Amino acid sequence: MRILIVEDEPTLGPQLKNTLEQNGYAVDLSTDGEDGHFLGATEDYDAVVLDLGLPEIDGLTVLGMWRKEGRTFPVLVLTARDGWSDKVAGLDGGADDYLAKPFQTEELIARLRALIRRASGNSSSELIAGPVRLDTRSGRVTLDGEPVKLTAQEYKLLSYLLHHKGKVVSRTELIEHIYDQDFDRDSNTIEVFVTRIRKKLGSDVITTIRGLGYSLDEPVGQRG
Amino acid sequence: MRILIVEDEPTLGPQLKNTLEQNGYAVDLSTDGEDGHFLGATEDYDAVVLDLGLPEIDGLTVLGMWRKEGRTFPVLVLTARDGWSDKVAGLDGGADDYLAKPFQTEELIARLRALIRRASGNSSSELIAGPVRLDTRSGRVTLDGEPVKLTAQEYKLLSYLLHHKGKVVSRTELIEHIYDQDFDRDSNTIEVFVTRIRKKLGSDVITTIRGLGYSLDEPVGQRG
DNA sequence: TCCTCGACGATCAGAATGCGCATGGAATAA
DNA sequence: TTATTCCATGCGCATTCTGATCGTCGAGGA
Known part of the structure; x- marks a missing residue:
């Protein structure tokens, strides 16, 4: 399973990549919206972890572009704030799940697993x-x-x-x-x-x- | 099913040919408009993948020539990402479908399949x-x-x-x-x-x- | 209607091709 | 070091192709 992380925080990004790789995923990490969007548009991912607070292009915009282009991979949205409104906007914008920072990596992994499972039409783990x-x-x-x-x-x-x-x-x-x-x-x-x-x-x-x-x-x- | 690809990018072209062949198609690849037009005019294809941004002759011109010559094969047009006007022009010019670069090969294959199916008058896969x-x-x-x-x-x-x-x-x-x-x-x-x-x-x-x-x-x- | 002949298609066996498999060893990570 | 991953090589076999032969259909003549 191959995953794209779009996350600009210099410590969190690599750390996530590392953790996910240890859990058996192939991971690409992108640190800004433009590059992230490009990767998601060209490469074939099984799931995407997308931070909403990105420089240059906003995460929601990237998500919207993907969906408009017909990309169907499941997207898990990360947001920093207490962002209740962000959550709503994210889900409306085509996100499949939502996780508020800070979070425990365990939970992220569990949610990703569920997303991938659902996306491939399997009901059991x-x-x-x-x-x-x-x-x-x-x-x-x-x-x-x-x-x-x-x-x-x-x-x-x-x-x-x-x-x-x-x-x-x-x-x-x-x-x-x-x-x-x-x-x-x-x-x-x-x-x-x-x-x-x-x-x-x-x-x-x-x-x-x-x-x-x-x-x-x-x-x-x-x-x- | 036999397919013609007209694509000048040196990496994308062969890669597409390879992928399509793995999916059971017979594929001819042409890297410029003139040669591509000739192939499309003389050989018998079930579908054509046509890049609009070609050297020498523009893709739209080639498409127009084919249609004027009475070629009816379905044509899937590839264009650069911002090219919204390209899309309109392409569809007006006789293209049957449209895909913006960058794209995922899976999607290209799915669309080609649909085009060929439609062209042969079948509604189901x-x-x-x-x-x-x-x-x-x-x-x-x-x-x-x-x-x-x-x-x-x-x-x-x-x-x-x-x-x-x-x-x-x-x-x-x-x-x-x-x-x-x-x-x-x-x-x-x-x-x-x-x-x-x-x-x-x-x-x-x-x-x-x-x-x-x-x-x-x-x-x-x-x-x- | 029957027969004969010619042409085309069907079938088979052997040859050639190329794909996928296995193995061992080098490179890399733990 | 040890385990794992990657790469290169040669081999075996399924698949494909070729050529030869056999079978069949149809036309034309008696």
């Missing part, structure tokens, strides 16, 4: 595909009930596939959502991690659609 | 012929509800026939729309793939019109 279960809250993965130890990247990849179960996910899409902005697209890392995951969880968990990408639901073999 | 169903969004094919695994080329061929249900499609037309520019036209690959598809989906799905080509609905021979 536990994602299931056959014998594999992934709990987005604890970050644990089990196979037939047995806990399995996944590395960070393995987890990210599996998580993204689980969030888009049934859909064919191209290698490009995986790269875009697992890594942040600057990453060399010409490599076979995705294949490597798919191989690793298959070794740990069984080879039939992830289906290869040759020439297109990977998928989680088995495309053939249902009966009735 | 699901194409149906008898017991066969093809969902253009997920790329899945089912026979009597059972999922069927098709290879990339098989899928392209079937997809084109479904988009032109009822029409007799010549072998040449199929080759032109399934492969990109440079492909040896003298081969019997089409026959081979028709055979393969018939094996997977039943021999009565595709009707042979001797001397002309293939067809999906039998144009003659309904009863009652």
